[in-house]
Amino acid sequence: MDFQLSAPLVELRDRVAEFVRNEVIPAESQEFTPALVQELRAKARHAGVFGPQLPRELGGLGLGTVGMCVVFEQAGRSFLGPVALHCSAPDEGNMHLLAHHANDAQRKQYLEPLIEGKIRSCFAMTEPAPGAGSDPTMMMTRAERVDGGWEITGRKWFATGADGADFAVAIAVTDPNADRHHRATMFLVPTNTPGYRFVRNVPVMGGHGFGGHGEVDFDHVRVPDSAIVGKAGDGFKLAMIRLGPARLTHCMRWMGVAQRAIEIATSYAKERAAFGKKLAEHQSIQWMIADSEIELHASRLMVLHAAWEHENGSEIRHESSICKVFVAEAVNRIIDRAVQICGALGVSGDTPLDDFYREVRAFRIYDGPSEVHRMVIARNVLKRTS
Numbered sequence: 001m002d003f004q005l006s007a008p009l010v011e012l013r014d015r016v017a018e019f020v021r022n023e024v025i026p027a028e029s030q031e032f033t034p035a036l037v038q039e040l041r042a043k044a045r046h047a048g049v050f051g052p053q054l055p056r057e058l059g060g061l062g063l064g065t066v067g068m069c070v071v072f073e074q075a076g077r078s079f080l081g082p083v084a085l086h087c088s089a090p091d092e093g094n095m096h097l098l099a100h101h102a103n104d105a106q107r108k109q110y111l112e113p114l115i116e117g118k119i120r121s122c123f124a125m126t127e128p129a130p131g132a133g134s135d136p137t138m139m140m141t142r143a144e145r146v147d148g149g150w151e152i153t154g155r156k157w158f159a160t161g162a163d164g165a166d167f168a169v170a171i172a173v174t175d176p177n178a179d180r181h182h183r184a185t186m187f188l189v190p191t192n193t194p195g196y197r198f199v200r201n202v203p204v205m206g207g208h209g210f211g212g213h214g215e216v217d218f219d220h221v222r223v224p225d226s227a228i229v230g231k232a233g234d235g236f237k238l239a240m241i242r243l244g245p246a247r248l249t250h251c252m253r254w255m256g257v258a259q260r261a262i263e264i265a266t267s268y269a270k271e272r273a274a275f276g277k278k279l280a281e282h283q284s285i286q287w288m289i290a291d292s293e294i295e296l297h298a299s300r301l302m303v304l305h306a307a308w309e310h311e312n313g314s315e316i317r318h319e320s321s322i323c324k325v326f327v328a329e330a331v332n333r334i335i336d337r338a339v340q341i342c343g344a345l346g347v348s349g350d351t352p353l354d355d356f357y358r359e360v361r362a363f364r365i366y367d368g369p370s371e372v373h374r375m376v377i378a379r380n381v382l383k384r385t386s
């Protein structure tokens with residue numbers, strides 16, 4: 001095993017770290033507006049760190065999954081970092097999906113302007129109960145065959161970025177009689193299509209990024225056959241292809257947040273005294289720091305391994321589930337410990353820890369709750385054991 005990163009990747013990692021330190025973190029105190037995003041993206045282009053995951057011919061850095069892992073962690077040190085580098089969810093996952101599975105016309109219509117930052121997207125799969133949630137095969141949104149295309153009807157929610165999105169990647173059941181894995185189809189739906197309605201932003205803990213987490217209604221939304229990604233019946237398969245690497249990139253970005261939380265906590269522990277010595281000299285504080293460091297190191301190795309497998313052609317379904325459970329739970333604990341070490345300061349708005357804390361909780365739920373990934377992991381293990 002060779003753990004050595006190439007010299008160009010080390011140089012890029014350090015350049016991204018410097019960019020985040022000098023340009024992104026100072027912008028955290030500003031209001032989050034489209035103008036700020038454009039400004040940061042222009043600076044990212046200038047610094048040669050824009051679009052790490054995007055193909056070179058489309059203006060990106062063309063990194064493989066391992067390179068993305070290294071760079072996304074640095075970008076993730078600030079919630080603004082992935083936005084500045086144009087590698088934040090959900091656009092990053094949608095760009096990956098379209099780059100690999102859209103046809104030429106779809107790439108021209110959606111992918112190119114998405115990459116340029118001229119439009120935004122959302123991914124609409126989850127539905128309010130009794131529809132699709134942890135179990136996507138419970139999907140109730142239907143697309144009926146009509147002359148020249150399809151008519152989509154149903155309700156989705158928690159579509160991140162839906163408020164102001166220009167198109168939705170939407171999954172709907174097209175053949176209810178097919179087996180449960182081939183019933184659905186993936187559609188590209190411009191949000192100005194008649195019948196499509198943004199209902200509301202669901203109020204959530206945290207809530208960074210563009211466009212919140214939207215509830216959207218499809219009321220007989222007509223789309224042509226050309227709106228289908230791949231072919232009819234491939235919806236769940238494509239959703240899994242989109243979500244597998246997206247789980248990993250979530251882990252990568254969250255590792256950056258965790259690293260920063262550890263740094264904030266250790267700085268405080270080295271300055272602040274209690275009971276005659278610095279907090280950092282108390283063993284219980286040292287143990288919290290050590291536990292966080294151990295969990296972050298394990299997270300990094302796990303994600304790097306899955307990234308390497310992915311770069312070498314594996315589907316990484318099993319590995320991405322393992323990473324998703326471990327990293328989501330580890331990062332929740334790491335941020336919680338950082339808050340604890342910082343005491344009242346940790347729950348104040350004077351450090352980013354309160355933002356990290358509110359935002360990280362949902363990571364144990366989105367892209368599959370821990371319980372569902374554990375179920376999948378266990379099934380895989382049981383299958384391979386005689």
Ligand SMILES: Cc1cc2nc3c(=O)[nH]c(=O)nc-3n(C[C@H](O)[C@H](O)[C@H](O)COP(=O)(O)OP(=O)(O)OC[C@H]3O[C@@H](n4cnc5c(N)ncnc54)[C@H](O)[C@@H]3O)c2cc1C
Nearest residue numbers: 123124125126133134158159160362365366367368369371
């Ligand atoms: C911040 C945020 C952003 C999101 N962004 C998007 C998005 O962009 N697009 C999108 O389509 N969706 C999105 N989601 C939705 C997310 O993917 C779902 O919340 C997730 O799939 C779980 O579905 P559910 O919330 O309906 O939970 P439910 O299906 O209602 O499950 C509730 C709980 O039951 C437990 N459970 C479920 N199944 C099992 C099992 N087999 N064994 C044991 N326990 C189980 C779990 O603890 C789970 O948390 C987002 C969610 C959040 C919170």
